[in-house]
Amino acid sequence: MSRGVDHISPTTTARQERWWRLQRKLAPYLFISPFVVLFCCFMLYPLCRSIVLSMYKAAGPREMRFVGLGNYKFLMQDKMFMAAVANTTYFTVMFLSVQIPASLLLAIVLNSKRLKCRNILRFSFFSSHLVGNVFVAVIFSMLLAQRHGLINKAIAIVAPFIGPELNWFGKPELAMPAVVLAALWISLGYAMVYFLAALQSVDQELYEAAEVDGAGRWHKFWHVTMPGIRPVLIFMILVGTIGSYQLFELPYVLFYGVWTNYAITIVMYLFQMGFEAGDIGYASAIGWMLLLIIFVVSLIQLKVAQTREDVA
């Protein structure tokens, strides 16, 4: 049934060859096409569309008016947006300044060979990250409840003069710390895993050499561990900053229905303008401004890190 190679005419062989060549040329494009098509439909087009939308006043399908940079101009003098930027920045600074050292400390402790049940402890700390943000927010709204919340009850025992009625969600000075508390609970274990991996990749010989040189614990940490985990540290700060500026679910659920200028974040404000007030154009402008903020902050961080590296 099958025809031998010697039966194939030279024209057929040439055609096959051309076909194969064409396939070789097209195959990579064919393989990446599902991603490219999906990316264009669900990422590139919406992104471009949102740039266009941010330059319109939109009130309905047929009621759109081009305003150029009008939305951005208004954003610059929008007090609520400024409050949202200030709150989000406050959260980012407070969150990162606790999360990074605490998770690093946790990683150092859990990296110690003298510690028993290390794997169980590692999993226990990481497990909080497996729970969704919304679920954590619900748990924390119960934990922080006035009179009945576990945290408030504990405070009343430790500090009876404060009592069990701390209004975490109603006081401007307590609102963001409440969100930070919940965010730390989710993310400490997650950051710890990264630091743990980084600690394990530090060359052991460097420690031995440092010991020979008479370095103490602190010197070993500062001069061996820190340079060793530096790339991961920079990565964690960068990712943490980006994630913090995108903060939404936690405060959205924690302050459900009671949004105030002292607890609103940039994404919450975007959501409110876009989905509750129906101003899609203005919401798009907020989205692009958020992107710009994240870009500038990340750039500054990278620049600072690079400068320090150069100095070192």
Place this chain on the structure above:
Amino acid sequence: MTGWVKNLDNFHLGKPMLVLAAIALISGIAIGTRREAGEADLTVWVFAESHDKTYRQLIPRFEKEHNVKVNLSLLNARAVTVRLGQIFMSNQMMRDMPDLVEVEINLAGRFFRPPVHEIGFMPLNVYLTESGLDQQLVQSRLATWSKQGIVFGIPHDVHPCTITYRHDLFWGVEHADGTFEGPRIDLPACKTWPQLQEACLNFKKYWRTKGYKYRHALEMPESSSENFQAMLLQRGINPIDSYGNVYLDVDPRVAQTLAFYAQLVAGPNKCTTQTQPGWVAFARDVAEGSVAAYITPDWRMNYFKRYGAPAFGKMRMMPLPVFDKGDSPTSTIGGTMMGVVRASPRPEQSLKLLEYLYFSEDGIRIQNETNEIIPPIKSMWTNEMFHRADPFFGGQRVEELYAQLAPQIPPRYVTAATPIVNLALNDAVAKAVNYVEEHGADAGLEPACKAWLADMADDLRKRIKQWRLDS
């Protein structure tokens, strides 16, 4: 078989990838073979479980009588807003597009943002006049669901507010040995807010001397403007009307009310507390008597019965106290409308279904059995079910009280700016509370409130101007 398992064991991408692939395959098959909901003649979206429960009992009869198939979907309130908003914005007929939708008051504003001829719901003024419903419904409730005089939704409810309170904690109880324990405060005798505050301060004083450090007279939030806005409505003030006019700095009573509210919830004359949203903390507060009185719209009454069983027979109800003589003894919190989507291919059938669900005898009866709310149709209030003695409230006819108050509810407007107004007023409350905590309720409080409100009104006007397409 063993070889096959062995092959799986040696899966070249590793076991986790194999498990993931298996899960993807199983869930793909499950989704692919899922039975589609049958084609329906009418599709209804609701967001409240109690509404869904009520309508499910009513729809079979409607289907039989009108020979149609109705598909009722229960969605999260926010999901309704987002999906419906997308449908209206895309201006396209969609396969799953609803004919009738229920929208919650706090989320309805965005649908009233476009010019009236562009709003995604069908205008109902002609229907209301022709059916005579405009005369039968509580007029002020139609205002909530209208823009510039055009009505786009039929009210599901009225939600008049009262104060429910623990009679045993305010007045007291006589023990079996003949001794009496309680502050003997006759709360319904308080006809004005300052009188109520005084009564609440006496309550606080009495229970503190008895050692109850965390027993509070009244639930009133320190960081939300919901109750403050209810007070404003009592005085006939809407922060913003359906034409986008802002009244925060126009009427001096707004600043007066804010100043009063702030010194009620903070400072030396504080006699209130805040409860956590959700039923868990609420149930414990009711059971333990940590909070003795609550502002109660009719929908909340059911919460007391469901979660506050230890308070059975101890609760009572009274109208809201007022500030001035002409004020309303009630207000309104919450609300739902049902609208017919403008693009619905079956508007007449949709309106028939709406009428049946909202205003039929069966509909009102089942609704009352499910959530005990007062319907917006006045002729129904004479029905016996709204005049029963309620054992939970010590035999008081509480629904009768709601029915008496319902015609007096002030009109409340919802606009696209409402979420921003709420945010601004929440902030105003927070600022006023902070002032009282730092300085007390001194002479500077009201001018300070006036200045914040003027600032906020200015900001709101700028926003509305920015939003408007004619500006």
